[in-house]
Amino acid sequence: DTAVSQTPKYLVTQMGNDKSIKCEQNLGHDTMYWYKQDSKKFLKIMFSYNNKELIINETVPNRFSPKSPDKAHLNLHINSLELGDSAVYFCASSQDGQARTGELFFGEGSRLTVL
Amino acid sequence: AQSVTQLDSHVSVSEGTPVLLRCNYSSSYSPSLFWYVQHPNKGLQLLLKYTSAATLVKGINGFEAEFKKSETSFHLTKPSAHMSDAAEYFCVVRAGGYQKVTFGTGTKLQVIP
Numbered sequence: 001d002t003a004v005s006q007t008p009k010y011l012v013t014q015m016g017n018d019k020s021i022k023c024e025q026n027l028g029h030d031t032m033y034w035y036k037q038d039s040k041k042f043l044k045i046m047f048s049y050n051n052k053e054l055i056i057n058e059t060v061p062n063r064f065s066p067k068s069p070d071k072a073h074l075n076l077h078i079n080s081l082e083l084g085d086s087a088v089y090f091c092a093s094s095q096d097g098q099a100r101t102g103e104l105f106f107g108e109g110s111r112l113t114v115l
Numbered sequence: 116a117q118s119v120t121q122l123d124s125h126v127s128v129s130e131g132t133p134v135l136l137r138c139n140y141s142s143s144y145s146p147s148l149f150w151y152v153q154h155p156n157k158g159l160q161l162l163l164k165y166t167s168a169a170t171l172v173k174g175i176n177g178f179e180a181e182f183k184k185s186e187t188s189f190h191l192t193k194p195s196a197h198m199s200d201a202a203e204y205f206c207v208v209r210a211g212g213y214q215k216v217t218f219g220t221g222t223k224l225q226v227i228p
Contacts, residue, residue: 004158033216041153041203043218090158100147100209101166104216106158 003027006091006107013081014115020077021110023091031055032074033104034066035090043090049074078112086114117142119208121219129227134178134193136222138206141187148189149207150180153221159205165189176200201226 004025013019025032033056034046048056049068063079078085088111092104122137140148147166151159163174170182176199180191189206206219 041221041223043205043221045216092159100144101164102209103149103161103164104159106151106160108158109156111156 004105004107006110010111012113017081018079022075024073025093029093029095031094033092034076037088081114083114117208117210117217119206119219121206121222123222125223127225128196131195134196136191136204138189140208142210144210146208146210150191151205153203196226198226
């Protein structure tokens with residue numbers, strides 16, 4: 001049983017389209033995250049939710065909108081896709097977003113390619 | 116504020132020789148430190164973590180790391196590299212509170228047969 005699962009794994013789309021990536025965790029964690037990994041493997045935090053409440057919102061274009069219907073799910077919707085949005089998007093979760101000792105558990109990633 | 120620096124973007128070793136991946140950090144608070152591994156087209160997997168107990172931490176697949184406060188370092192080592200160790204490795208610092216987890220820029224480990 002996969003702990004953090006994301007769908008789809010691969011996404012190829014045209015500029016200007018809207019797309020969503022879904023994430024679910026079955027670990028009972030309180031906190032979930034979206035990270036963006038660029039072509040140089042650099043990981044950048046985008047958003048973090050704790051019990052459905054947004055707690056971290058980095059400088060991300062407002063074309064990106066996260067939604068957390070419950071604490072086990074955190075989806076990412078992207079409007080008007082641009083070439084620069086091409087990246088691998090990782091969902092992650094941790095037991096408690098405040099605890100410095102808690103490690104993050106990652107999904108396998110969703111590779112988005114914008115043509 | 117916190118930051119983490121991985122001193123080498125690329126490390127190449129021969130199979131069976133030791134591995135050393137270097138990481139330095141800075142933090143205003145007592146941090147936890149983590150090493151993650153990412154194999155090609157995969158997610159990140161936790162190798163080991165330091166959370167203020169023993170300074171020498173053992174992880175999976177024979178890896179270990181030593182927390183040295185005086186040097187603000189948390190280098191990752193393995194006595195003997197295996198081909199399956201070829202991957203990207205990330206050092207991570209976390210100081211608690213609703214603060215973002217800070218990743219290093221990654222070190223790509225190449226293992227030569």
